[in-house]
Amino acid sequence: MPVTREAVEAVLRQYTDPHLNQDPVSAGCVRSIEIQGERVSVQLELGYAAxxxxxxxxxxxxxxIEQLDGVSRADVQVDCVIKPHKAQDQVPALANVKNIIAVASGKxxxxxxxxxxxxALALAREGARVGVLDADIYGPSQGIMFGIPEGTKPEIRDQKWFLPLEAHGVQLMSMAFLSDDKTPMVWRGPMVSGALLQLITQTAWKDLDYLVVDMPPGTGDIQLTLAQKVPVTGSVIVTTPQDLALLDAKKGVEMFRKVNIPVLGVVENMAVHICSNCGHAEHLFGEGGGERLADEYNVDLLASLPLSMAIRSxxxxxxxxxxADPESQIAMIYQEVARTVGARISQSGQIIAQSMPNIVVSDD
Known part of the structure; x- marks a missing residue:
C-alpha cells in the first residue's frame, strides 16, 4: 500500500504546536509534502522565531511519520520566516522594522x-533580529541591563539618524544615551512625547524582525502618543500578583484594547519567593493574580516568574x-515566552507586504 499525502497529514494533525496551540496542518505551516516510494519529505514554515x-x-x-506503514524514512525541515504584521489603522509602518512589541505595566x-x-534577548536567541527601544524616559534602565558603559553616545549619520548601539546581538536605543546619568528628565508631557517620537522615527534600525519597546509605566499621555503614532503589532502586560498592581495592569489592558492593539499576554513577576536557605515557598505578593487577570480579559498568562535574586542581580x-544563565529554568521560561509572543503575532492578523511605508499627511 503506497503512502499517501492524506496519511502524512493525518499524522501531523495529531501533534499540537505548543506555541500556536494548533497542529501544523490547521495552522497552515505545511509548505510541502513529497513522497518518493518509502521516503517522505515534509517542509514546515513557522511564522515566529523558534x-x-x-x-x-x-x-x-x-x-x-516513520511509524506509518510503508515509510522507511521521513525528513522534516522546519524553517522560521517572520513577516511584518498589520498594526493600528492610519499608522504608517516604521522603516526596517517588521513588528513592534510594547512591553507595558500599569505601575x-x-x-x-x-x-x-x-x-528581547530570548527572541534573539531564537534566531530573530531584535532591537530594544527604551521609551521609559523618566527611568531608562536598558543601558544598564545591556551593560552599556556610562557615557556611551550613539553615532549620528547625515545629521539626522541615530545609529543604535549593539550589545549581546541586540540593537539598542535609549533616551539615557542622549542625556547623562545624573540629570533627571524634568520635562512636561508634550516634550516627552515629542522626544520619544523623534527617538523612534530617527533611529536607523537595521532590518529588525521585532522591536521591543520598554514603555514607561502607567496609562497617560506618553503611552497614548506611542499607541497612536507608532505601529505597534501587540503588547505584553507585566504585573505582580498584588491586588494594587493588578488593578493598574487592568487599566493597561483596557488602554491597548481602546487603541486596537492586541494584548499578546500577561507576564506575572515575583509570583513566589523560594527561601534560598530552606526552600520554603511563600507568595509574598498574593497568589494567582496574573491568572485571574488573564481569565478576566481572555488573554494568555505567558509566564509566572519567581521573586529571584538571580533575575535582579x-x-x-x-x-x-x-x-547569563541560558540553561537555567528561568531562562527557559523566557524562551517559552519569546516563542509564544512571536506565535501570537503570527496569528494576530493580516501580513503586510513591506516594501515602502506609506507616508500619510494629515491636518492634525
Missing part, C-alpha cells in the same frame, strides 16, 4: 524593564538571565 524549538519539533514529527516596580530585556550586572 531556533531552540525547531530541531526537536522536526525530530518528533519525523519519528511519528512601576513590577519588573517591566527586566521582562523587556529578557524577552544578573540584570543589574548587564547580563540578564537569558544570557
Amino acid at each position: 531556533g531552540l524549538f525547531r530541531s526537536g519539533w522536526a525530530q518528533t514529527l519525523a519519528m511519528a 512601576g516596580g513590577v519588573g517591566k524593564s527586566t521582562t523587556a530585556a529578557n524577552l 544578573q540584570a543589574d550586572a548587564g547580563k540578564p538571565t537569558t544570557i
